[in-house]
Amino acid sequence: MSKPKSPDSLRSARWFAPDDLRSSTHRSRAMQMGYAASEWSGKPVIAIINTWSDINPCHAHFKTRVDDVKRGVLQAGGFPIELPAISLAEIFVKPTTMLYRNMLAMDTEELIRSHPVDGVVLMGGCDKTTPALLMGATSAGLPAIYVPAGPMLRGNWQGTVLGSGSDVWKYWDERRAGRIGKTEWEGVEAGVARSHGTCMTMGTAATMMAIAEALGMSLTGASSIPAADVNHIRMCSASGRRIVEMVWEDLTPAKILTRDAFENAIRTGMAMGCSTNAIIHVIAQARRAGIPIDLDDFEKASRIIPVIANIRPSGDTYLMEDFFYAGGLPGLMSRLKDKLHLGALTVTGRTLGENIDGAGVFNDDVIRTIDNPIYNEGALAVLKGNLAPDGCVIKPSACAPHLRKHSGPALVFDDYPSMKAAVDNEDLDVTPDHILVLRNAGPLGGPGMPEWGMLPMPKKLLKAGVKDMLRLSDARMSGTSYGACILHVAPEAYIGGPLALLKTGDIVSVDVPGRSIRMEVSDEELARRRAAWTPPPPRYERGYGWMFAKHIRQANDGCDFDFLETQFGAPVAEPVIY
Structure with missing residues (x-):
């Protein structure tokens, strides 16, 4: 492919090339680290943003995989520099990594903008790192390619x-x-966890890695490769080679992240049995790209795309390793060709259609055909009504069928500790018809919207053999979770959404086929309750949490900071170098 850029037009040349004192200092300090001028002169400088840390098991292999990426960059004639970023270790960070997704997005954007780099390799995978890295890179605007961590081996x-x-x-x-x-x-x-890599069910990590590929931001087939597979090493070096070419081609996220790309990602996610978290992250990513994706786009896709990936938790047998052997994401997308925008451009420099041309499926039970799905509609459904006027979400492919249309009395809890104590009490007054409710667990209430939405089943019911019941919250849940859990209720209770007005004993009616949810309480009674409602005190009075509370959007708007979305203000100019 032709090279629109010349060496003297490289962004990094503004730091290194001029014959002045400022650039002399830059060259001198690079030589201080042992580099020779020939290593960077006239070459693309490639940032490698690495989310490795000693406490992130999903990214444990990134400590050495970064060397494979560097090898690829060097092979293609680039100059690699590793820039560590906040790691967001999903299991260990409290109250939730979601509180810090936007921090990593800001970290990524500012690392790219402030350094002498021409392109970027994004190394992520564990849940929030994928959307955060892509959000930051999209806002920064330089050529970028995503390297997924890959799923761990089966347990x-x-x-x-x-x-x-x-x-x-x-x-x-x-x-x-x-x-x-x-x-x-x-x-x-x-x-259950036998190797490095992300969760090997179709959880949020596997979902978002696949969505990154479906968007066109990673190499074809990259998202399905198990972390421990040698193909992962080769993919890392290939990504390093490709980013150098992308710099010469000036292939930026703005040329890839179109509306067609996001519709491809949503439809692919529905067919995979994607995590409910995908809705929040994809909306946030799209709005960084200036694409007005909302809940209706997911609802439309849900009506036309069946679940064909037979992977837990929507499926009952297979895991991501099986999905890889069966043909991976290219195989799945080959069965969705009629539903996808095949002309969408990708980081390969080719279209999606060209990338998946000839892709095969090698196990028809792991990756089903459109005519033989594991669930006839998409993985997710958006419900609206007087309890969630701005929407909420359920994963009907992973819950008991009889609960997709149900009415029952609410059993309401205002915080997680009291709910947890109650469900462990075998004297709790609860039946399978009840709807367990947790509120004040949303973006502001959590804080950070923790993955508390898969409320534990009451011990009393478990001992009686009951496996599922309706559970409702303004929280999120892990993509590895299952059950009749209704999530992301918006607006959240903490800011006075209708969920704040629900009382124990109120009847809640859920109709997944009809896409509705309501509390059977009169408007007059709700008005009386609202007049008596008192806003809770703020969670934070200083620091990052204070900033988060001032600027976080609700779940239906992607939970990004308002000041980071494209409509907030003009694009940030290139830094002045002095």
């Missing part, structure tokens, strides 16, 4: 295949019900 315990999250919840309920003991549980603990 194993006593000959039983284990899936991240999904089987943890299942066996923990078995332990709470007294059907397995401490020794068995310790075996599950040790066997």
